Amino acid sequence: MDADAPPLLAVRDLTIALPVGGRMVTIVDSVSFTLGAREILGIVGESGSGKSMTALALMGLIDAPGARITGSARFKGRELVGLPQRAFRTLRGREIAMIFQDPMTAFTPVYTVGWQIDEQIRAHGRVTRKDARVRTIRLLGDMGVPDPARVADRYPHQLSGGLRQRAMIAMALSCNPSLLIADEPTTALDVTVQAQILDLLRRLRREYGSSVLLITHDMGVVAETCDRTMVLYSGTIAERGPTGAVFARPGHPYTAALLDSIPPLHGARPARLPSIPGSPPAPADRPAGCPFAPRCGYAHDACAVRPPLLPRGVQDIACVLPAEGRDLPARCVSA
Amino acid sequence: MTAPLIEAQSLRMEYRVGRGQVLRALDGVSLAVRPGEVLGLVGESGCGKSTLGRCLLRLARPTAGRVIFDGTDITALPERTLRPLRQGMQMVFQDSYASLNPRRRIGELIAEPLRVHRDGQGRRRTAGDIAARLAELLDLVGLPQAALARYPHEFSGGQRQRINIARALALSPRLVVADEPVSALDVSIQAQIVNLFMDLRDRLGLTYVFVAHDLAVVRQISTRVAVMYLGAIVELGDADTVLHSPAHPYTAALIAAVPEPVVSPDGDRAPPLRGDVPSPIAPPPGCRFHTRCPIAQDRCRTDPPVLRDPGDGRQVACHFPLESSA
Numbered sequence: 263m264d265a266d267a268p269p270l271l272a273v274r275d276l277t278i279a280l281p282v283g284g285r286m287v288t289i290v291d292s293v294s295f296t297l298g299a300r301e302i303l304g305i306v307g308e309s310g311s312g313k314s315m316t317a318l319a320l321m322g323l324i325d326a327p328g329a330r331i332t333g334s335a336r337f338k339g340r341e342l343v344g345l346p347q348r349a350f351r352t353l354r355g356r357e358i359a360m361i362f363q364d365p366m367t368a369f370t371p372v373y374t375v376g377w378q379i380d381e382q383i384r385a386h387g388r389v390t391r392k393d394a395r396v397r398t399i400r401l402l403g404d405m406g407v408p409d410p411a412r413v414a415d416r417y418p419h420q421l422s423g424g425l426r427q428r429a430m431i432a433m434a435l436s437c438n439p440s441l442l443i444a445d446e447p448t449t450a451l452d453v454t455v456q457a458q459i460l461d462l463l464r465r466l467r468r469e470y471g472s473s474v475l476l477i478t479h480d481m482g483v484v485a486e487t488c489d490r491t492m493v494l495y496s497g498t499i500a501e502r503g504p505t506g507a508v509f510a511r512p513g514h515p516y517t518a519a520l521l522d523s524i525p526p527l528h529g530a531r532p533a534r535l536p537s538i539p540g541s542p543p544a545p546a547d548r549p550a551g552c553p554f555a556p557r558c559g560y561a562h563d564a565c566a567v568r569p570p571l572l573p574r575g576v577q578d579i580a581c582v583l584p585a586e587g588r589d590l591p592a593r594c595v596s597a
Numbered sequence: 598m599t600a601p602l603i604e605a606q607s608l609r610m611e612y613r614v615g616r617g618q619v620l621r622a623l624d625g626v627s628l629a630v631r632p633g634e635v636l637g638l639v640g641e642s643g644c645g646k647s648t649l650g651r652c653l654l655r656l657a658r659p660t661a662g663r664v665i666f667d668g669t670d671i672t673a674l675p676e677r678t679l680r681p682l683r684q685g686m687q688m689v690f691q692d693s694y695a696s697l698n699p700r701r702r703i704g705e706l707i708a709e710p711l712r713v714h715r716d717g718q719g720r721r722r723t724a725g726d727i728a729a730r731l732a733e734l735l736d737l738v739g740l741p742q743a744a745l746a747r748y749p750h751e752f753s754g755g756q757r758q759r760i761n762i763a764r765a766l767a768l769s770p771r772l773v774v775a776d777e778p779v780s781a782l783d784v785s786i787q788a789q790i791v792n793l794f795m796d797l798r799d800r801l802g803l804t805y806v807f808v809a810h811d812l813a814v815v816r817q818i819s820t821r822v823a824v825m826y827l828g829a830i831v832e833l834g835d836a837d838t839v840l841h842s843p844a845h846p847y848t849a850a851l852i853a854a855v856p857e858p859v860v861s862p863d864g865d866r867a868p869p870l871r872g873d874v875p876s877p878i879a880p881p882p883g884c885r886f887h888t889r890c891p892i893a894q895d896r897c898r899t900d901p902p903v904l905r906d907p908g909d910g911r912q913v914a915c916h917f918p919l920e921s922s923a
């Protein structure tokens with residue numbers, strides 16, 4: 263990435279609050295990150311950590327009444343926070359596209375997949391129906407759909423999960439968006455098909471020049487796909503940095519514990535899996551200090567004050583340990 | 598060798614799916630699970646794992662074949678005769694919420710099987726018996742006694758799964774079939790529940806059939822593994838043997854496809870398989886895996902391979918099994 267060029271997306275102190283039971287509850291708390299051109303950034307976290315909310319805010323898709331979004335998200339220099347819905351509508355599909363876990367939400371059941379992609383192409387430029395179809399078929403082919411002309415004439419429910427996911431990605435890419443937001447795009451797929459879709463996402467930046475914000479709960483998916491990784495815990499950033507560094511030398515106890523709790527596929531089987539006690543707090547019950555403190559094996563007095571996100575080597579870590587000179591040990595992993 | 602606790606012999610399960618079409622969800626599945634074993638069932642969506650689990654517990658009645666529980670053929674037993682046997686075999690499901698009535702307290706939910714079934718001497722359990730057993734069960738699954746008076750929605754997914762496990766264990770079953778019991782849980786919680794399953798097996802001498810699509814979870818908990826593809830077992834054997842040096846090309850592909858939480862210095866890995874699983878309504882002729890198999894030969898397109906032992910005690914359905922890499 264060119265160090266001087268402004269990033270494609272610069273998010274600063276993004277905070278999302280929703281009214282819950284008569285008071286405002288902060289769901290996403292001061293999240294900041296940047297995404298460069300042709301970069302894949304992974305946002306990883308467990309359910310309720312605020313991953314999807316962050317993505318929805320960037321797409322202008324938070325429609326809960328009374329929601330309050332503050333901070334800044336500049337996309338190609340343009341402020342997204344506070345952008346009117348009309349302006350969002352022209353951005354979505356053209357500049358920013360989104361793919362979801364369930365492709366059925368992206369398609370209507372009553373039209374063929376090809377027709378819907380044609381329409382998407384025609385909605386954003388003066389293209390004849392015939393030219394649009396040529397492009398649709400090429401896109402589907404690029405996404406690894408066998409016999410794309412025939413698949414284009416199918417209805418969504420007639421396609422397998424893997425083909426539907428490819429068709430949805432084709433539709434998302436139909437207008438050459440510079441940013442693709444993928445929210446758990448492979449969670450509903452079988453592993454062998456997931457491997458194909460992840461391969462496709464990695465190719466997108468080479469062949470389409472897209473940047474990808476990949477949201478997932480799966481650390482394995484992040485390791486295989488993302489250039490940089492941001493770990494969310496209870497609506498806050500626990501840690502972020504280059505993926506290789508985060509996985510080899512996690513700096514935040516949560517990241518380390520999360521990685522440890524995944525059973526290994528190779529090597530010795532542990533007699534017991536290291537697990538994290540308890541469960542994440544609901545946003546309304548988030549403790550005042552470090553949100554991970556109630557479950558953290560390293561918690562001590564200093565953790566009663568919320569630790570800021572501070573640089574440590576190539577990573578940024580929201581934990582008091584690095585400043586105390588108590589870095590976590592590197593992971594010993596056998597791949 | 599001890600006799601199997603549960604055994605399936607040439608099970609077939611067919612569903613009519615309209616327009617005269619038949620979907621063969623199980624196509625001749627045979628296996629035996631001995632007391633104390635944990636059999637992991639893996640395979641992609643729709644391969645028949647849940648159907649097999651339900652047939653083993655006779656929650657579904659197979660179209661053909663036999664199910665033998667603890668020496669008794671239960672394939673065609675009427676519900677009345679089956680009932681006392683049912684206490685010995687229980688199921689835990691993926692969706693911890695759907696299996697719990699939201700309007701009942703945890704105490705009532707766990708006590709329900711204790712009220713319905715009589716005890717070992719054929720007597721109804723007294724309120725005192727039930728209260729004592731509830732206390733024991735909560736301890737067993739690591740829930741506080743205070744949980745009894747609360748409702749399902751007051752618990753997290755992991756705790757609800759503990760409640761389901763307590764309920765499944767109420768009648769002291771010998772066999773538990775768990776269908777994706779940790780798939781819906783976050784990894785940090787998943788590890789707690791996997792550990793719990795392992796502890797319970799050690800403490801109570803349970804036998805599990807553990808259905809999961811996550812190979813790493815299956816490896817962690819299983820002593821043996823059965824890999825299914827389109828309604829049939831393609832490889833079956835000792836968990837370490839099968840997962841360390843797979844003999845069936847499909848098993849090898851499944852393992853290779855798992856994204857591991859390690860950044861590989863060799864860069865991106867190519868996907869091991871192309872395409873999707875074919876429709877089970879019209880499975881491919883010959884070897885059912887031949888449309889996706891990277892080493893398929895002409896023979897595979899017409900000649901269906903049968904399960905056989907390649908010489909190391911496992912069973913593989915492939916004409917050209919992979920050489921052991923160990």
Ligand SMILES: Nc1ncnc2c1ncn2[C@@H]1O[C@H](COP(=O)(O)OP(=O)(O)OP(=O)(O)O)[C@@H](O)[C@H]1O
Binds near residue numbers: 612620641643646877
């Ligand atoms: N009641 C039913 N009627 C018709 N088809 C069914 C029925 N139940 C299951 N099937 C079909 O039988 C096949 C096997 O289903 P099963 O649920 O056993 O698969 P599975 O391996 O458990 O899949 P998953 O990983 O998605 O849970 C699938 O093709 C499924 O669609």
Ligand code: SF4
Binds near residue numbers: 562
């Ligand atoms: S700040 Fe304290 S409680 Fe939070 S992660 Fe670091 S050591 Fe643990």
Ligand code: SF4
Binds near residue numbers: 845915
């Ligand atoms: S029998 Fe042939 S097609 Fe089937 S798994 Fe073996 S090599 Fe592949």
Ligand SMILES: [Mg+2]
Binds near residue numbers: 647648
């Ligand atoms: Mg199932």
